[in-house]
Amino acid sequence: MSKNYIDLLPGPHIKGEPFWCLMEYRNHKLTGDLYSKQGLYLFLEENDANNFKYNMPQNSQDRWVVRGIDKKLLNFILKQHNNNGNILPPLCISYPVPKGISKVSLLKVTPEQIRYYIKHNRFEDINIQQSFENAKNIIKNAKKVLRIEPFLTYMENMYKKFPLVYEQMPELIDKYRKCLLKDIDNIDKEDYQLLKDPKGQCYTRTINLQQCSYEISWSVSKAKDIIKKYNIKEREFKVDKLISLVDRSNIVESHLDTVVNSEEPIIIAFCPIFQPDLVIIDGNHRVSAKFNSGKDKINAYFLKPNEHMQAMMYNYDRNLYKVHNNINEIIRYMSLQKDFDRLHMYDI
Secondary structure, three states: OOHHHHHHOOOOOOOOOOOEEEEEEEOOEEEEEEOEOOOEEEEOOHHHHHHHHHOOOHHHHOOEEEEEOOHHHHHHHHHHHHHHOOOOOOEEEEEEOOOOOOOEEEEEEOHHHHHHHHHHOOOOOHHHHHHHHHHHHHHHHHHHHHOOHHHHHHHHHHHHHOOOOOOOHHHHHHHHHHHHHHHHHHHHHHHHHHHOOOOOOEEEEEEEEOOEEEEEEEEHHHHHHHHHHOOOOEEEEEHHHHHHHOOHHHOOHHHHHHHOOOOOOEEEEEOOOOOOOEEEEEOHHHHHHHHHOOOOEEEEEEEOHHHHHHHEOOHHHHHHHHHHHHHHHHHHHHOOOOOHHHOOOOOO
């Protein structure tokens, strides 16, 4: 190993420019070996590198440390791969999901592709860029799923404190947890199908729970397909009754004037487990624009749970909704609000 390379090895305070990696650490110093399995793993985020490390067995965790790769070290690595690419492990941009899921996405790239990415913040090859975006989406959705974990843990710890104890609660929560994690393995397949959707518009709502929050997304084009499938008719709503439902976080003021005269019906999902229980999954701008202009009525498609759940982006969205519903129902039973045989439970 050359002295030039040893001199370039980063200390713990070096930031990735833009990559991070795992380096072997023995006898209180870096050996210079970089973690490689299917390839040399390069991480775009320090947290991603740490998540990957924490999914390792304990003896491996002790062997590797996360380090940022600065520009000088990266140039050295890329030069080595240019000169010895036939014998060195391929470069891989890596996307490990959070601790608790044994999945990693790898995107094999060449030194030239990395140089282009650093300069332009994207890949020149359209297919590689698309794979890059897909990988980011898969991991983003994996992180979203795990956001419900504090709620599941909370219920595991709290269920015995209700007036009636539902003894199967720990077993049920374990089943739900495994189901949600399994859904992650299918997200990349579902992503592939969604990429073929030319419209691709979706609406995401954050749901607040005890100890945490989670997100559910609906595909607007799927919702429109459901409307056609079930021949759902338009209904008239008063704008002043809907204005409080508008998701202000998604409103672009400059867009309001372009939709104020739109006659396209909005889409409302009835979600009895949410507060409020109506969600505008398409048409927030139209409602806001008509309210601002003094118009008092708007047409809407009203989707019941068994209808709008089919329009959710992923199967894990549907299962998150079902898990939330089922635990809500059990809480109502344990708190003496509802008889067990009257609980409305979804199969998961």
